[in-house]
Structures are given as structure tokens and as C-alpha cells.
Amino acid sequence: xxxxxxxxxxxxxxxxxxxxxxxxxxxxxxxxxxxxxxxxxxxxxxxxxxxxxxxxxxxxxxxxxxxxxxxxxxxxxxxxxxxxxxxxxxxxxxxxxxxxxxxxxxxxxxxxxxxxxxxxxxxxxxxxxxxxxxxxxxxxxxxxxxxxxxxxxxxxxxxxxxxxxxxxxxxxxxxxxxxxxxxxxxxxxxxxxxxxxxxxxxxxxxxxxxxxxxxxxxxxxxxxxxxxxxxxxxxxxxxxxxxxxxxxxxxxxxxxxxxxxxxxxxxxxxxxxxxxxxxxxxxxxxxxxxxxxxxxxxxxxxxxxxx
Amino acid sequence: xxxxxxxxxxxxxxxxxxxxxxxxxxxxxxxxxxxxxxxxxxxxxxxxxxxxxxxxxxxxxxxxxxxxxxxxxxxxxxxxxxxxxxxxxxxxxxxxxxxxxxxxxxxxxxxxxxxxxxxxxxxxxxxxxxxxxxxxxxxxxxxxxxxxxxxxxxxxxxxxxxxxxxxxxxxxxxxxxxxxxxxxxxxxxxxxxxxxxxxxxxxxxxxxxxxxxxxxxxxxxxxxxxxxxxxxxxxxxxxxxxxxxxxxxxxxxxxxxxxxxxxxxxxxxxxxxxxxxxxxxxxxxxxxxxxxxxxxxxxxxxxxxxxxxxxxxxxxx
Numbered sequence: 001x002x003x004x005x006x007x008x009x010x011x012x013x014x015x016x017x018x019x020x021x022x023x024x025x026x027x028x029x030x031x032x033x034x035x036x037x038x039x040x041x042x043x044x045x046x047x048x049x050x051x052x053x054x055x056x057x058x059x060x061x062x063x064x065x066x067x068x069x070x071x072x073x074x075x076x077x078x079x080x081x082x083x084x085x086x087x088x089x090x091x092x093x094x095x096x097x098x099x100x101x102x103x104x105x106x107x108x109x110x111x112x113x114x115x116x117x118x119x120x121x122x123x124x125x126x127x128x129x130x131x132x133x134x135x136x137x138x139x140x141x142x143x144x145x146x147x148x149x150x151x152x153x154x155x156x157x158x159x160x161x162x163x164x165x166x167x168x169x170x171x172x173x174x175x176x177x178x179x180x181x182x183x184x185x186x187x188x189x190x191x192x193x194x195x196x197x198x199x200x201x202x203x204x205x206x207x208x209x210x211x212x213x214x215x216x217x218x219x220x221x222x223x224x225x226x227x228x229x230x231x232x233x234x235x236x237x238x239x240x241x242x243x244x245x246x247x248x249x250x251x252x253x254x255x256x257x258x259x260x261x262x263x264x265x266x267x268x269x270x271x272x273x274x275x276x277x278x279x280x281x282x283x284x285x286x287x288x289x290x291x292x293x294x295x296x297x298x299x300x301x302x303x304x305x306x307x
Numbered sequence: 308x309x310x311x312x313x314x315x316x317x318x319x320x321x322x323x324x325x326x327x328x329x330x331x332x333x334x335x336x337x338x339x340x341x342x343x344x345x346x347x348x349x350x351x352x353x354x355x356x357x358x359x360x361x362x363x364x365x366x367x368x369x370x371x372x373x374x375x376x377x378x379x380x381x382x383x384x385x386x387x388x389x390x391x392x393x394x395x396x397x398x399x400x401x402x403x404x405x406x407x408x409x410x411x412x413x414x415x416x417x418x419x420x421x422x423x424x425x426x427x428x429x430x431x432x433x434x435x436x437x438x439x440x441x442x443x444x445x446x447x448x449x450x451x452x453x454x455x456x457x458x459x460x461x462x463x464x465x466x467x468x469x470x471x472x473x474x475x476x477x478x479x480x481x482x483x484x485x486x487x488x489x490x491x492x493x494x495x496x497x498x499x500x501x502x503x504x505x506x507x508x509x510x511x512x513x514x515x516x517x518x519x520x521x522x523x524x525x526x527x528x529x530x531x532x533x534x535x536x537x538x539x540x541x542x543x544x545x546x547x548x549x550x551x552x553x554x555x556x557x558x559x560x561x562x563x564x565x566x567x568x569x570x571x572x573x574x575x576x577x578x579x580x581x582x583x584x585x586x587x588x589x590x591x592x593x594x595x596x597x598x599x600x601x602x603x604x605x606x607x608x609x610x611x612x613x614x615x616x617x618x619x620x621x622x623x624x
Contacts, residue, residue, distance in 0.1 A: 085598065087598060087618070087620065087621070088600075106404070106408075107408065107409055110407075110408070110409055111409065113530075117530070117621055118530040118621060119424075119502055119528060119530040119531060120407050120409075120424065120502070121403070121405075121424060121502045121503050121530070121531060121532045122530040122531075122532065122618055124403065124532045124534070124600060124616055124618060125598065125600045125618050126600065127600050127601035127602075127605075128601075
């Protein structure tokens with residue numbers, strides 16, 4: 001027993017170190033793909049040869065995540081772009097640059113293929129054609145959002161902006177969710193005018209399952225990045241609520257012509273208020289039903305019913 | 308108990324009563340071919356429908372089949388597939404989307420784009436696919452540069468295609484040319500010179516399919532696409548049973564009545580049966596060096612036909 005007790009703290013630290021360095025290496029591997037799109041990729045973390053700075057770096061980066069995840073940190077997450085081969089990724093990431101001008105179209109894909117050194121005919125590599133472009137856009141933006149939080153220190157920056165009184169407290173989970181939804185919507189600004197095409201592609205019958213899977217992945221990412229730790233049915237209802245708010249805000253955004261998306265931000269604000277109001281009402285309703293139920297049972301018992 | 312043994316006895320005797328013909332087995336349709344035994348033992352054999360023939364002989368036999376069906380090719384295809392083959396071919400061409408819709412840019416290497424695609428249509432004698440691709444490039448993508456070379460091993464099929472090209476706007480232009488060649492060996496076509504290589508309902512008849520795939524890999528530019536539509540294996544067993552019944556009963560009969568040539572159509576259905584499954588053929592494409600997009604094939608009408616695609620990888624210098 002004493003032997004074990006002696007070993008324990010050591011091994012835990014070793015695991016923490018291994019985990020953090022593996023995470024970093026893996027994240028870099030992902031960033032190397034669409035690296036042209038990631039400005040934060042240059043902030044490379046410390047080399048794994050110096051163990052202590054690596055630990056310190058990650059602990060300062062994610063101050064909120066002090067609870068430990070159930071999955072092994074030694075094994076990499078499936079990354080958003082894992083299903084594409086190198087050639088497909090090359091064409092798709094080159095095509096992303098053409099979306100603002102050509103939309104989510106075959107033309108953008110063709111130009112992307114040409115930029116990557118392929119022929120016009122090489123877009124045959126993507127069996128889902130335009131929808132592949134939409135999926136790749138969604139997945140890469142999701143990766144960017146994650147990078148912003150984990151490496152860009154998004155929450156720390158926002159807390160600092162709020163002034164000295166907000167600095168010590170940090171953001172609550174609810175605030176973080178709101179920040180992340182708005183941040184994710186902000187990543188779509190460049191393609192705002194083309195987004196209806198993408199929504200149309202996603203709503204085609206054959207594409208709906210993959211689109212919903214991607215929406216769920218986004219809601220899941222937002223909540224886990226915000227540090228949500230709900231373990232009961234709230235796990236489902238929160239993901240559902242975030243997904244619904246995000247998806248409806250996307251539609252609103254396609255018609256939002258205000259600078260820096262003020263209208264969309266107001267819409268998101270209202271939807272979160274609605275959600276809170278709904279939660280309150282449901283809680284109230286539950287209390288009401290519970291109270292009258294208890295009263296009825298008590299009344300019955302006082303009349304001699306065997307309840 | 309007694310009833311069961313009685314039943315078994317009945318069954319047994321029923322089996323025993325089977326008539327044993329004194330003559331050797333003679334299939335109605337393949338009897339003549341079965342009698343023609345291959346001469347030399349040491350020569351490499353390949354299959355011609357269900358029978359085996361020496362490799363040197365398959366080419367001429369397939370040639371004979373297609374020479375005899377060239378004239379009635381389209382009418383027979385319509386009857387055998389109930390017209391569905393036109394839908395397949397349209398879908399095939401639409402999914403390939405031939406022709407450059409976007410003008411070439413300065414930054415593109417000149418030999419890559421600028422001036423449409425170079426398409427090689429193998430075994431496309433009657434021009435079914437070639438005319439569709441040229442129409443698509445012209446009318447959909449407004450590309451007047453894309454050109455198609457129709458290559459076929461059979462002169463009769465090519466003559467049929469030439470005759471049909473008279474009715475198209477591409478007759479006698481530089482956008483359409485005909486070559487009589489064996490797809491397994493095409494020394495007249497330079498390496499890395501073709502954007503799109505198509506073979507539709509043809510590769511089934513090749514003597515050495517892998518050699519043809521390797522040759523396709525050679526002539527394609529890096530990034531070029533190999534696209535093939537071919538009869539394949541039906542995945543639903545119930546539908547398969549109906550399909551087989553149609554294939555082996557109806558098609559040779561239609562061939563006999565309409566084209567007056569039962570043997571050729573018997574060969575056709577047998578060669579369909581012998582062609583590798585979707586997965587096997589995809590692996591053959593991969594063996595030749597192609598990259599496979601997604602699953603690698605697309606089934607049409609429950610797997611009666613399948614579209615296979617492969618992309619030649621770009622080697623980074």
C-alpha cells in the first residue's frame with residue numbers, strides 16, 4: 001500500500017505531462033492542414049523536451065477545466081477533417097478562399113482544385129461535391145473556434161475587456177456559451193451572403209443526417225469548451241437549446257445588414273432570454289403540479305384513502 | 308414415425324428416378340462453343356463468357372460479337388435495358404460534368420487548362436458517350452474547346468460511330484476524332500496527355516483488364532480521372548433472382564428475334580456474370596495506382612451497373 005501511495009503522485013504528474021504534450025502535438029497536426037486559415041497557428045507551444053513549461057502552458061490556457069475528462073487524454077480526438085484524404089483536404093482548403101466570391105458552388109471547387117495544382121476534372125475526388133465544401137467549411141470553422149479558446153485565450157481576453165471587476169471572477173458557463181455562439185457566428189461573416197446556398201444544400205433530404213451530426217458536434221463543442229458539466233437530462237436539453245439557438249441565428253444572419261452583426265447579436269440575446277424564461281416557467285409548472293399533487297394525496301389520505 | 312419414413316422413401320425414390328441421358332450434357336445455347344475445345348494446353352487461357360479460350364483468341368471472338376451487333380446496337384440496348392441505359396449514360400456524363408465552365412486564368416499552367424479538356428473515350432465505338440460529353444461541354448459549360456477521341460478495337464463499331472457523327476455538329480471538326488486501337492497498348496497516345504478517360508460498358512470485354520487500367524494510368528495527366536461504367540453485381544438477392552432470370556432467359560431470346568444472333572447476346576450475359584464485383588474491381592483500380600474517392604463506386608438500379616472512378620495522384624516534386 002505504501003508502495004502505491006508513493007507511486008501515485010508521480011504517475012499522475014507524468015500522465016498530465018504526457019497528455020498535454022500529446023494534445024499539443026495532435027492539435028498542431030490538425031492546424032497544419034488548413035494552416036493558411038489559422039492565424040493562431042504561429043503561436044506554437046513549447047517543445048516537449050522541456051516538461052515543466054508544457055504543463056504550465058496548458059494549465060494557464062484552460063483555467064476553467066479543472067475537472068478531469070473521462071476519455072483518455074493520451075488518445076487523440078477524432079478531428080473534424082479526419083475523413084478526408086490529403087488530396088481532398090488540399091482541394092477543399094484551397095476552395096475555401098473562393099467561397100466569398102463564388103459561393104458554395106462547383107466553381108469554387110474547380111478554382112480550389114486549380115490552386116492546389118489539380119485539373120478541373122479532379123473535383124471528382126469529392127463524391128458529394130458542393131456539400132463536401134459546406135461540410136468542410138463547418139468542420140474547419142469548428143476547429144478554429146476550438147483553437148481560439150484553447151490557444152487564443154478567448155475567455156481571458158473578454159474577461160479583461162470587461163474591466164477590473166470582471167477580471168477576478170471569470171465568466172460563468174452561461175456567459176461563455178453566449179460568447180461562443182456569437183464568436184462562431186462571427187466566423188461566418190465572410191460568407192454571409194452565400195450562406196443561404198449552404199443552408200439549401202444542408203436541407204436536401206440526403207444531406208440532413210450529416211448536417212444534423214455537424215450541428216450536434218458544434219453544440220457539443222460549445223458546451224464542453226464553456227465547461228458545462230451537466231450529467232442528467234440537462235445534457236440533452238442544453239445541447240438541443242444551443243443547437244436551436246445557433247441554427248436560428250444563422251438564418252437571421254443571412255438577412256442581417258447591420259455592421260458587426262448587431263441585429264444577430266440582439267436576436268441571440270433574446271433567444272437566450274427566452275430559454276431562461278422557458279426554463280423558469282417549466283420549473284414553476286413543475287412546482288405547481290408537485291404542490292397540488294402533494295396536496296391532493298394528503299387530502300386523500302386524510303379522508304382515509306389507502307394511497 | 309411411419310409417415311416420415313414413407314415420405315423419405317418417396318423422396319429417395321424420386322431422386323433415383325431422375326432420367327440419366329446417355330448423351331453428354333448439352334446446354335442449348337453454348338453447345339457449339341463447348342465442343343470447340345482449345346487446341347494448345349500451354350497457352351494462357353482467359354474467359355469468354357462462361358467458356359475458356361486462349362488469350363490470343365478472345366480478341367477476335369469479341370470482335371466477331373461486336374461486328375455482328377454493331378448495326379442493331381442501340382435498338383438492342385433499348386430493348387434489353389428497357390431504355391434505362393440512356394438514363395445511366397446521361398447520369399454518368401452529368402456527374403463527370405465535362406468541359407471547363409470557368410475561363411483559364413493567368414496563374415494556371417497553360418498546358419493544364421486553357422482550351423478545354425482532352426477526353427479519351429475507350430470502347431466508345433458508336434459514340435454514345437462521346438456525343439453526350441461534347442453536348443454537355445457545349446451546352447452546359449459553354450466550352451467549345453473540349454475534344455473527345457473515340458477509341459475502339461472494332462472497326463465496325465467505329466464505322467457505326469462515324470456514320471452517327473454525321474448528324475452531330477461535331478462531324479469533321481477537331482473536337483472529335485476516331486482511333487482504332489487496343490486499349491491495353493496505346494503507343495500512339497502520349498503519356499500524361501489526357502484529362503478524362505472513360506470506358507462505358509466496354510472493360511468487361513478486355514482480355515487483360517489490369518493491363519488496360521495500367522495503360523489508363525499512363526496516359527492520364529496527374530489529377531486526371533478514370534471513369535468507368537460497367538455491369539456489376541446486384542446486392543438485393545430477391546432482385547438478383549429476377550434480374551438473372553431476365554438476363555439468361557429474355558436477353559438471348561430478344562437477341563435471336565430482333566438481331567437474329569443468339570450467340571452474341573448469350574456471350575453478353577455470360578460476360579456480365581463473369582465480371583468482378585464492385586469491391587474487386589475497385590481494388591483493381593487501386594492496384595493500378597489510382598486514388599479512390601469515397602467508397603469508390605456508385606451503384607445504379609440496385610447494382611445492375613456501377614460507376615467506378617479513380618483519380619491519378621499528383622506527385623509533389
